[in-house]
Amino acid sequence: MAGIRQLAERLDISIGTVSRALNNKPDVKKETRERVLKMALEMGYRPNQMGRALRRGSTNTIGFVMEIGNPSALGGDNFFMGLLDSVQEVLAKSGFDLVLLPCRSADDPIEFLQRQIARGVADALVISATRRHDPRIELLLKTGTPFLALGRSETKGDYPWIDLDFEGVAGQSVRRLAAMGHNRIAIAMPRRSVNLAHLFLQGYRSAVADLGLDPDPDLVQRVSSSENGGMALANRLMSLDIPPTAVILAHELMASGLYDGLQQGGLRPGHDMSIIGFRQNPQLRYLRPSLACHALSLQALGQAVGRRVLALVDPPESDPPSPLVWEMDYIEGDSVRPLIPVA
Amino acid sequence: MAGIRQLAERLDISIGTVSRALNNKPDVKKETRERVLKMALEMGYRPNQMGRALRRGSTNTIGFVMEIGNPSALGGDNFFMGLLDSVQEVLAKSGFDLVLLPCRSADDPIEFLQRQIARGVADALVISATRRHDPRIELLLKTGTPFLALGRSETKGDYPWIDLDFEGVAGQSVRRLAAMGHNRIAIAMPRRSVNLAHLFLQGYRSAVADLGLDPDPDLVQRVSSSENGGMALANRLMSLDIPPTAVILAHELMASGLYDGLQQGGLRPGHDMSIIGFRQNPQLRYLRPSLACHALSLQALGQAVGRRVLALVDPPESDPPSPLVWEMDYIEGDSVRPLIPVA
Known part of the structure; x- marks a missing residue:
């Protein structure tokens, strides 16, 4: 098993160049890099001792x-x-x-x-x-x-x-729905304690307060960022005494489960409940009605x-x-x- | 910035134990590992020279x-x-x-x-x-x-x-469909030159030959393993002079695009074309009619x-x-x- 020194000697180039070639540094010519890799392969070169030490903390x-x-x-x-x-x-x-x-x-x-x-x-x-x-x-x-x-x-x-821009997306979604006459607007956020949930909620609450919309805490729902979460969301929203007329999702993967859950409950997504998803996602292109969302x-x-x-x-x-x-x-x-x- | 030696001296344990603790080896007690990690953090330990060399080729x-x-x-x-x-x-x-x-x-x-x-x-x-x-x-x-x-x-x-078991899944799917009266059975495989496509096709061809089904090469379609691929598949199958009555998918993500494409063409998935997907996938639970597939x-x-x-x-x-x-x-x-x- 050859080390970097033997490799450099055999190739008749400096150890530094061999090291840079092995580490894919851009200052090494393509032909040199290929020559080094080829020889490393032929000689059964395995790094670790010398190679690692030479890099002095840089792993690239x-x-x-x-x-x-x-x-x-x-x-x-x-x-x-x-x-x-x-x-x-x-x-x-x-x-x-x-x-x-x-x-x-x-x-x-x-x-x-x-x-x-x-x-x-x-x-x-x-x-x-x-x-x-x-x-x-x-x-x-x-x-x-x-x-x-x-x-x-x-x-x-x-x-x-x-x-x-979680705050911006949540706030603008509330404003857009309010401008269309919606007053009871729900929001669905991930269960996990990620900061994006906090930001999304802030954007939502601030817009709801500004516009004087219904601040019912039952409109804030935490479900998992998945199809199952969307199904759970549908059931929870439909079970409220006064279900919301619109809902904003912090994760678009909730949408298909939400559609399915609403339909099973006799509600038509879009007609009976407006829905705004988070990120435009090719996986959701099949959804009918098409999901309003945000491009990224x-x-x-x-x-x-x-x-x-x-x-x-x-x-x-x-x-x-x-x-x-x-x-x-x-x-x-x-x-x-x-x-x-x-x- | 401390090295592993300083770390070992400070903790009054051997360099070998410190190294094994840093590398999360199971033969180090939990308390020792925690002590080492805590001290490494306090002393601003950064590995690379000594640490790497000590491991002699083992990165864990x-x-x-x-x-x-x-x-x-x-x-x-x-x-x-x-x-x-x-x-x-x-x-x-x-x-x-x-x-x-x-x-x-x-x-x-x-x-x-x-x-x-x-x-x-x-x-x-x-x-x-x-x-x-x-x-x-x-x-x-x-x-x-x-x-x-x-x-x-x-x-x-x-x-x-x-x-x-790509061969097995393809072969069994053909046999299952043939037993239900299907004779023109299509297969959809990934475009990429992965071996699974070859195996899937082998399983299909061997069953089609065994059962004397229609061996029309147009029934073998290559599309991408995605919803878009499924949409393309729908269009290609519907444009055949005699469309197949069933299709087997090498990747289940094709299913939603296929359903959508068939519906847009006025065909009902399941009714007008039987479909067997590959892997049971929670993402596809929303599909109606439900997708026949294989558990993994x-x-x-x-x-x-x-x-x-x-x-x-x-x-x-x-x-x-x-x-x-x-x-x-x-x-x-x-x-x-x-x-x-x-x-």
């Missing part, structure tokens, strides 16, 4: 901490898959690779993160599903680990983040995530990226109708 | 190579997300962590894999979406990288694999994957895992009906 890897085992992941939420393709594309251009670090929702997220930091798997991390108070952010700041938060948090500190380019968002996390490490002297709220555009759908007052 | 990590950017990933296929939760659960019990290595479908999978091997990111790899001839398997065998193939391949060599426990499959990949590295002297074809059980649905002959 970005780690993306991803929660798995939650209802939206299991229910086929394509948000991360759509995003990661563009993140990886941006990283690859700078010679970085992306690794996903799946944290089970059953596991302690702090212990998980400590282990990843201790192992030094990546030069910088992206964390997602931020909590309103997020001890992971405290840990990352304390250990000096470069990171980007995909999601805001109230945890104090100077760190970059990108988040979707996962490609553009993924590129922004990739560029911002790269700015933390390559070059390390670049300005720290500024926080960014990602706005979304309303897409009309037949699931929203003006309220026809009952005579 | 399993890498799962995952194709991203393909239609099924973007279309919200929850297969991998459902699987990984159980894989990670099994690995964690032995002190291993799972990292996902996302390979863009636009990238060269061999160059990607070479880089991962050269970097030594993991002690063993899982590869998925195997090709009928798969040069990745040759590379992994040549470099002596322990790996498990999630999917079969015709590439020669002694390596462990687990695969779903992602949890059980994930556990089998976890156990088999662990057997490659922990303990390394255990018997190599044997190949495994994962059988699936038929689930009845209203999308399948006996053919009523046209008078």
Whole structure:
């Protein structure tokens, strides 16, 4: 088994160049990289001792901490898959690779993160599903680990983040429905204590208060971000003494279950209850009536995530990226109708 | 910034124990591990030089190579997300962590894999979406990288694999439909050159030949494993001179687009065309008529994957895992009906 030194000698190029080639650095010519990889393969090169040491802390890897085992992941939420393709594309251009670090929702997220930091798997991390108070952010700041938060948090500190405009989407949805005559407007949020639920609720409550709409707390429902959650939502809304005439979803995957549940209860989605979904999602194109929702380019968002996390490490002297709220555009759908007052 | 030596001195325990604690080895007491992680955090410990070298090739990590950017990933296929939760659960019990290595479908999978091997990111790899001839398997065998193939391949060599019973599902579906009077039975397969398409087609062709059914090559359609693919499939089947009376899907995400496409063309799914989907998927529970499909426990499959990949590295002297074809059980649905002959 050959080490990097033997590999460099055989190729008659410097150890530094071999190391950079193995680590996919952009300052190495394509032919050189291919020659090095080919020889590494022929000589049965395995890294670890020399190779790792040579890199002196640079893994050329970005780690993306991803929660798995939650209802939206299991229910086929394509948000991360759509995003990661563009993140990886941006990283690859700078010679970085992306690794996903799946944290089970059953596991302690702090212990998980400590282990990843201790192992030094990546030069910088992206964390997602931020909590309103997020001890992971405290840990990352304390250990000096470069990171980007995909999601805001109230945890104090100077760190970059990108988040979707949850408040804006909720507030604008309330205003849009109110302008069509709706007064009892419900909202469905994820059960999990993610900060987006808090932001979504804030946007909703502030608009409901501004417009003097019915502030009935029963209109705020917490269900899982999945088809099952939507089914549960339908049943709960229909069981209210006065069901709402419209509902706003914090996660679009609730929509199909909601449609199904309303129909089983004899109500027509769109006709008897207006529905605004969150993100426009190709999985929901089949829904009839078509779901009103909000457009989001996962490609553009993924590129922004990739560029911002790269700015933390390559070059390390670049300005720290500024926080960014990602706005979304309303897409009309037949699931929203003006309220026809009952005579 | 402290190294592992300073950390060990401060804690007054051996460097080896600190290393094993940082690497989450099961032979370290929980209290010791917690003490080490706490001190590592306090002292601002960052690994890389010493820590990496101490491990001598053992990263205590399993890498799962995952194709991203393909239609099924973007279309919200929850297969991998459902699987990984159980894989990670099994690995964690032995002190291993799972990292996902996302390979863009636009990238060269061999160059990607070479880089991962050269970097030594993991002690063993899982590869998925195997090709009928798969040069990745040759590379992994040549470099002596322990790996498990999630999917079969015709590439020669002694390596462990687990695969779903694509042949069996296709063959049994043909027989089931034929027993109900169907003679012109179509099949829809992914466009990509994955081996599962080949296996699915083999199972189909062999049953069609055995039963003397219509062997019309137009009945074999290639579309993407997504809702859009299903829509395209509907249009192509309806445009045939004699449309089939039944169709078998190699990927269940095609079903919603197929239903929609048939309905737009004035045909009723189940009534005018029987449909058998592949895997039972909670995302499709809303479909009416309900989709006949095949049950698969992602949890059980994930556990089998976890156990088999662990057997490659922990303990390394255990018997190599044997190949495994994962059988699936038929689930009845209203999308399948006996053919009523046209008078």
